[in-house]
Amino acid sequence: MSVEVDVLVSRDAQVAFARGHGADLVTTDCRTLRGRSYDAVFDTFGAFVTEAVTDGGRYASIATQAGPVPDLSSRGVRTTVNQVREDGAGLNELESDAQAHMAGSELLVGLVDELLAVWDGQPARGYEGTADVVAYADRTAVPVRVLWPSGATRD
Incomplete structure (x- = not known):
């Protein structure tokens, strides 16, 4: 089984890191993903590139500070959202x-x-x-x- 990984990062400083970990395509511009199709999307910063996931695919997000993930059920896309909370006190307790x-x-x-x-x-x-x-x-x-x-x- 071959897995192809494309990565949308939030900062240019993250590009080399993602490439160094095997990403095939790395970009900071979500428009680069237009026209591409993915079986699964894991969104870590709220880009909501929901159009990139194929019908019947999966869309997971941990970026709930950006708001709720759009309802994609009409396309058969299963969505998962997990809350991630960062604050100084909470991080000290981890x-x-x-x-x-x-x-x-x-x-x-x-x-x-x-x-x-x-x-x-x-x-x-x-x-x-x-x-x-x-x-x-x-x-x-x-x-x-x-x-x-x-x-x-x-x-």
């Missing part, structure tokens, strides 16, 4: 721990049609490991495809 990592994984599982898991089939070494994410996907009826190269070992 912790990067196993519960936070699992919460992030659960959020992502909720956005996909299928989970591709690079997993050896073994139990997790701690809470929020691949086994826990696969189990969550199973519990929420998200199909899982396990990828583990022949001869690969877990260190």
Whole structure:
């Protein structure tokens, strides 16, 4: 399966970063995306490039400060919105721990049609490991495809 990734960034300073992480097309101008068609759009800053998602596709946004995502149900587009709130006090209270990592994984599982898991089939070494994410996907009826190269070992 080949996945092509195009990225619309908010600042020129982000272009090199996105290209360095494998993006095929990177732009700061949403007009560049006109005429292109995507099965899924993940909007992180409220650009609302809803015309770029194909009928029957998915549109996810975490940029609720820009307002609600337009209703795309007439085109069969499934939309997901997750609130992200930033303030100095709230950011100081955030912790990067196993519960936070699992919460992030659960959020992502909720956005996909299928989970591709690079997993050896073994139990997790701690809470929020691949086994826990696969189990969550199973519990929420998200199909899982396990990828583990022949001869690969877990260190």
